[in-house]
Amino acid sequence: MPEYKAPIREMQFVLHEVLDSESHFQAIGATDASRDMIDAIMGEAAKFCEEVLAPLNQVGDKEGCTWNDGVVTTPTGFKEAYQQWVENGWPSLAQPTEFGGQGLPESIGNVVSEMVSTANWSWGMYPGLSHGAMNTIELHGTDEQKEVYLSKLVSGEWTGTMCLTEPHCGSDLGTLKSKAEENDDGSYAITGTKIFISAGEHDMAENIVHIVLARLPGAPEGTKGISLFVVPKILPDGTRNAVECGSIEHKMGIHGNATCVMNFDSAKGFLIGPPNQGLKCMFTFMNFARLGTAMQGVASSELSFQGALAYAKDRLAMRSLSGPKAPEKVADPIIVHPDVRRMLLTQKAFAEGGRAMLMHAGFLVDIVKYSADDEQKKEADELLSFLTPIAKAFLTEVGTEAANHGVQVFGGHGYIQEWGMEQIVRDNRISQLYEGTTGIQALDLLGRKVLMSQGEMLKKFTKIVHKFCKANEDNATLKPLVEQLAKLNKEWGDVTMQLGMKAMQNREEVGGAAVDYLMYSGYITLGYYWARMAEQAQKALDAGTDEADFYNAKIKTANFYFQRILPRTESHKLAMLNGVDSLMDLEEEHFAF
Numbered sequence: 001m002p003e004y005k006a007p008i009r010e011m012q013f014v015l016h017e018v019l020d021s022e023s024h025f026q027a028i029g030a031t032d033a034s035r036d037m038i039d040a041i042m043g044e045a046a047k048f049c050e051e052v053l054a055p056l057n058q059v060g061d062k063e064g065c066t067w068n069d070g071v072v073t074t075p076t077g078f079k080e081a082y083q084q085w086v087e088n089g090w091p092s093l094a095q096p097t098e099f100g101g102q103g104l105p106e107s108i109g110n111v112v113s114e115m116v117s118t119a120n121w122s123w124g125m126y127p128g129l130s131h132g133a134m135n136t137i138e139l140h141g142t143d144e145q146k147e148v149y150l151s152k153l154v155s156g157e158w159t160g161t162m163c164l165t166e167p168h169c170g171s172d173l174g175t176l177k178s179k180a181e182e183n184d185d186g187s188y189a190i191t192g193t194k195i196f197i198s199a200g201e202h203d204m205a206e207n208i209v210h211i212v213l214a215r216l217p218g219a220p221e222g223t224k225g226i227s228l229f230v231v232p233k234i235l236p237d238g239t240r241n242a243v244e245c246g247s248i249e250h251k252m253g254i255h256g257n258a259t260c261v262m263n264f265d266s267a268k269g270f271l272i273g274p275p276n277q278g279l280k281c282m283f284t285f286m287n288f289a290r291l292g293t294a295m296q297g298v299a300s301s302e303l304s305f306q307g308a309l310a311y312a313k314d315r316l317a318m319r320s321l322s323g324p325k326a327p328e329k330v331a332d333p334i335i336v337h338p339d340v341r342r343m344l345l346t347q348k349a350f351a352e353g354g355r356a357m358l359m360h361a362g363f364l365v366d367i368v369k370y371s372a373d374d375e376q377k378k379e380a381d382e383l384l385s386f387l388t389p390i391a392k393a394f395l396t397e398v399g400t401e402a403a404n405h406g407v408q409v410f411g412g413h414g415y416i417q418e419w420g421m422e423q424i425v426r427d428n429r430i431s432q433l434y435e436g437t438t439g440i441q442a443l444d445l446l447g448r449k450v451l452m453s454q455g456e457m458l459k460k461f462t463k464i465v466h467k468f469c470k471a472n473e474d475n476a477t478l479k480p481l482v483e484q485l486a487k488l489n490k491e492w493g494d495v496t497m498q499l500g501m502k503a504m505q506n507r508e509e510v511g512g513a514a515v516d517y518l519m520y521s522g523y524i525t526l527g528y529y530w531a532r533m534a535e536q537a538q539k540a541l542d543a544g545t546d547e548a549d550f551y552n553a554k555i556k557t558a559n560f561y562f563q564r565i566l567p568r569t570e571s572h573k574l575a576m577l578n579g580v581d582s583l584m585d586l587e588e589e590h591f592a593f
Contacts, residue, residue: 001420002307004054006046006115014356018536028370030105045112049119057120060256061423070244072201072258082204091156099150107362117299122256126199132288133160140273140281158207163194174222180214189266200260201245208233228278229269242267253426293435294391297399298354300428304406305347343405349561350398356529386457393441394522396431442514465489465528477538481531488524512580520572527566534558
């Protein structure tokens with residue numbers, strides 16, 4: 001397995017230099033969040049992730065979870081690692097002080113989450129899902145619900161889940177059948193089966209708080225008739241609730257996390273939010289989970305890059321086409337070969353660019369949660385809504401590409417389990433599926449966020465990119481990047497208008513173009529973050545620095561991204577503008593073989 005080392009300097013560069021963390025935290029009133037404090041938190045988190053979690057990553061993959069009559073046992077060391085996590089106070093880091101939290105901004109918690117995710121994604125899902133449950137209860141729960149559940153979730157004594165989908169409905173939640181009938185005491189009896197419930201049952205915490213979607217009697221059909229409930233495994237009075245794990249899935253990857261079938265047999269639940277508004281309330285959870293899933297793409301890119309880089313420096317094979325680079329050895333290290341460098345640079349570009357995108361999204365979350373300026377909150381919320389489907393789908397898609405490159409750099413050894421590279425591919429593959437597939441995210445972006453807003457949500461982001469390009473149009477170092485980015489930024493609006501016109505004639509055009517549109521948008525968006533990083537790196541070099549190699553590497557990686565990766569936008573543009581006809585012309589019966 002790759003020996004994970006937390007990329008602290010990379011994180012510091014984005015947080016402190018590109019995004020100006022100190023100004024950001026001052027603006028939202030987080031005066032305690034100094035640079036020194038953040039760096040200290042990162043240092044301690046890095047130790048825990050490198051020394052405790054990373055060694056368990058392959059253990060979890062090999063052992064998996066076991067199920068016995070409703071009881072789930074996690075892999076060796078997982079429970080002990082969680083106890084240490086709780087004892088050290090990590091679950092409370094970015095939670096409200098009134099419920100026992102440390103009150104730090106969400107974005108600081110995200111930095112720690114990236115380290116956890118990269119070190120051991122399967123383990124990180126157990127505490128990770130609790131954050132969405134906490135946010136949902138905090139925003140939509142009653143005072144009594146907050147008092148009962150939040151302090152235990154914040155401390156980490158309890159964990160949380162979200163129970164959405166069912167065997168027959170997948171992502172089409174409008175067809176779910178789980179029902180909720182009111183009891184005499186005002187609680188509800190929840191009955192139904194939920195599937196694909198990550199961390200739905202385990203031995204790491206004394207209680208699990210399930211956030212569940214179900215229908216009230218007489219509720220409207222479809223998504224307008226869904227309500228939201230909190231259903232604890234152990235009720236507040238200490239009795240066992242009627243919710244059990246019927247089985248766990250045998251999966252392609254993330255073996256260390258229990259993916260459960262959960263059976264609710266008149267389990268006692270408590271309504272959260274207004275009746276029939278459950279899906280709206282659940283989006284609090286889902287949006288958080290989508291950004292968390294985007295992080296899996298970045299984590300996979302980073303871990304695979306670290307493993308591939310170390311191997312490429314050590315592995316000897318063939319000679320450089322321009323002559324031996326290590327004449328004293330029997331062959332050259334494979335890092336000298338252009339194709340190996342192509343793969344390594346692609347991994348590096350996706351990991352570091354994706355990190356910048358998610359850290360910026362984390363700052364937007366901070367503004368939405370903590371800013372006292374209502375207009376600023378509104379702007380941040382709209383921008384975050386636009387970026388979320390791009391981050392979730394694009395970063396997980398390229399995360400799988402990066403993980404595949406890692407296997408390829410290792411050659412045949414990459415296909416062998418002991419090296420751990422193929423595990424990254426298997427673990428990351430689910431990220432393109434859960435919390436809404438790439439296709440669903442693409443429909444959300446193009447159909448809902450862009451076309452339904454008449455392009456206004458897109459314009460909010462392209463305006464930011466335009467201002468950046470104008471401010472740097474005379475920057476000699478950035479000029480080639482800025483010119484390319486400015487051209488694509490304008491084209492983005494033009495392409496969107498063309499798609500909008502096509503959709504007015506045939507609504508199927510939206511579905512036919514959506515994934516290409518999302519990937520096209522993702523490459524441009526990542527280009528903006530790479531241009532920002534290149535700008536900051538050049539400023540540091542101009543000011544004089546003893547880290548010239550670090551900053552030059554940023555500029556050279558940005559140049560690689562713009563020259564070798566960003567041109568992919570052209571093929572996505574051509575594909576989506578060629579229309580939906582070729583997708584729909586073949587009759588259904590002619591798909592047979």
